[in-house]
Amino acid sequence: MPIVEINILSGFLGSGKTTLLQKILEKEQRKGKNVAVVMNEMGQISIDSDSVPKDMPLKELLNGCVCCTLSDKLEVQISELLSQYDLDVIYIETTGVAHPVEVLDTCLSPLLAKKVRIHSIITLLDAVCWMERKKLKIPLQKLIAEQVKHADLIVLNKIDCISKKSQKSIEEELRSINPTGKVIPAEFANIDINTVISLQTKERGEYEKVHAIQHLHMKTYVHTFLHPISEKLFEEFLRTMPDTIYRIKGYIRFIGIPDTFLFQYAYGMPFQTKSGLKMKNTLVFIGDNLDHNKLQKTLCNIEKNSMQLGH
Structure with missing residues (x-):
């Protein structure tokens, strides 16, 4: 062999x-x-x-x-x-x-x-x-x-x-x-x-x-949006990102734009490209001592407010 x-x-x-x-x-x-x-x-x-x-x-x-x-x-x-x-x-x-x-x-x-x-x-x-x-x-x-x-x-x-x-x-x-x-x-x-x-x-x-998992409190949080969200609200959210969140990656759709974007974020720098795929609107957050409840509440509010803006 x-x-x-x-x-x-x-x-x-x-x-x-x-x-x-x-x-x-x-x-x-x-x-x-x-x-x-x-x-x-x-x-x-x-x-x-x-x-x-x-x-x-x-x-x-x-x-x-x-x-x-x-x-x-x-x-x-x-x-x-x-x-x-x-x-x-x-x-x-x-x-x-x-x-x-x-x-x-x-x-x-x-x-x-x-x-x-x-x-x-x-x-x-x-x-x-x-x-x-x-x-x-x-x-x-x-x-x-x-x-x-x-x-x-x-x-x-x-x-x-x-x-x-x-x-x-x-x-x-x-x-x-x-x-x-x-x-x-x-x-x-x-x-x-x-x-x-x-x-x-x-x-x-x-x-x-x-190793970061053993010596730090490195955690992940997965969030799925059920609807496209406001690009403006999402950008405002990114500007408030704490430096304890090292990485975000996933797929995202914005109101009024038919494309699904592959989204990447590292060290305060967001980057997105058209993915050409129909994927769930899901983001994975990786960071130190992530506050899951706070993240979930914030992201749910973005979706809720996005839907109100969309109407």
Whole structure:
């Protein structure tokens, strides 16, 4: 039985992992590779699974993190993929708060060790988030540094949001943390995908066990709107977003606009694109000590007031 390669896609919330994964999958398919994907979401529903081609084997792990609470399930899912499909490579997209080395350890369990080979750990890094990381709690700062430290490839993403001087400074910091990893600057996760596919695995050093679910109070909240809402009211809501909410993603429809939008929010920056899909109006919030009741009340009021404006 041939050895199947595993690539681990790491990076903090909103860094661009799914965007990069889409580009990688397109390239792998063009090369005729048999590819499978494991996607891990902290929430109860998956938003990003639509980015995986319909004919590609996909396993989803929801409502937890593959590097701790779901590590046993990850082992089972990989084992099932290996038994059900003739594969060349598996890509694992972790949650934004996963430690890549702990994911790697799970992949090298006795059940899997002789069937798979860890090809690479790829870490996506949001340039703005890195510059402002001191605003985050200490465990999150450590986690992001660990994601950088153990990467074979660091994609310094969103460099269009920072100056050339800042970019140079960040790259120097990254190389001091991880002297053997390759650093590639990027906008919108645009890199030469051959760089990913041809990576050489490096030796792993000691790692510090830092995990946001264990050391912080990282929580998720899922909200579904039953009707389209007012774009103006939604924008006003986003302006009041506390800095303890790190990430929002999902699908949303606005009054008077027929399109469904894929909505992303990270570090105070909202971004939406036409999805071309008819999806439920569902948003997933990820943050520290989320007040579920307050969020629910606020979002329900937005919908209620939107309906009154619509009439």
